[in-house]
Amino acid sequence: MKSVIQRALASATLFLFLSVTYAQQTTQVSTTVNPSEELYQHYKQNGIDAAIKMYDSSPSKGDEYTLLSEPLNVLGYRLMDEGDLDAAEKAFKAQIDEYPNEANPYDSYADLLMEKGDEAGAKKNYQKAIELSATMDDAEAKQQMLEASKSKLAMLEGAGSDLQFLKGKWNTKMFRIQDGEKNMTQQGSVEFSANGKNNVLTGIMKDKNGDYVGTRIIAYDAIDEQYDMVFAGNSPNGIETSVLKIEESSPQKVVFTEAYEENGKKMMVRHILNKASGDIAWEIHELKGDQENPVAEMTFTKQ
Known part of the structure; x- marks a missing residue:
């Protein structure tokens, strides 16, 4: 599921390096880093496989699940918008591997499969997202997830065409x-x-x-x-x-x-x-x- 409002992913981290050289002390401060943007830039320079490998070794890997604003989720939709469907597929599959028990990674992957024309695969993943949405604790997020996946599955299956x-x-x-x-x-x-x-x-x-x-x-x-x-x-x-x-x-x-x-x-x-x-x-x-x-x-x- 694609986010309308992206989470503010930037976090300020202060790195203090102390060294004594000729009785002088130096302090260095890093700039703010956006994990999704960092992933995208790494993809542009080195390809999707290298970007996913970088993500696997980054501090973002294994963080608390953030639903729509997950770095791999944001990257996948950005690549879809740019037309690189094969790279987007790898990003969404990596997100499923990271969070196999969350609903949204399957919904996002189903969106990608729809874009590629794989309706059978999309139906399977929308259904998986619907099943997993029942396990979500946040009532509002649960309803949004159910509405998104179930409405898209319904259209695929021709529901609502009786009249x-x-x-x-x-x-x-x-x-x-x-x-x-x-x-x-x-x-x-x-x-x-x-x-x-x-x-x-x-x-x-x-x-x-x-x-x-x-x-x-x-x-x-x-x-x-x-x-x-x-x-x-x-x-x-x-x-x-x-x-x-x-x-x-x-x-x-x-x-x-x-x-x-x-x-x-x-x-x-x-x-x-x-x-x-x-x-x-x-x-x-x-x-x-x-x-x-x-x-x-x-x-x-x-x-």
Whole structure:
């Protein structure tokens, strides 16, 4: 995992050499040394193998583990940024050898493997980082480590892509089901777009006249393995939030539950999306205890 704020690694050390020559005394003081910068300069002059050998014999070797600001971690990402992936790999492997029971060295090495196109190796090391993050004592660092590794692994494994088929512009119809009767309550359109990582969908909804109705955002949460959804529109209800959990996902059908609060009461509905025809037949069932009752239907027709 790459640090946004690097630790101040400089330490002032005073070396006092006393010598008596012709009755004169001399004192020499060293300058401040940054272990990461020293490693990098040694790499530039002598190569990565010599830099790692120098590190192995330096006072920094075996110091208390400092997570993101470890000298080898900083060096590895710097070499990655410069495009020397083979040298960066050696730095990250050396960090794993030094701290085999820490999570971040595996996460960093996985980042390198992703850069080299080794997705299988990256998955293995992200998973190792996730497992080791559970052993971390610092609660904040533990959460950051888990979020970093698990979100990257989720994207590699395609998690969060269950609803990507919604991308595009659709004509929509909404029907309410009450006492066995189905009546259309709304007609219009929605256009969904995705972010670059395909883990966030944004839908702009309009009525049949083309006037704005609202915005729906669906974002995948890799930590809790669920989707967080928000809706904001013309109504005075503010922002409405809910949580979606996938129960079934295939090219023909997606089923998920939605949990939310309404007037202080916890509510749960099940959505059943049949998409075999290219269009979407969308059923909504209210869940109350052991009962499941259809309350609404929607049709999505691709424009």
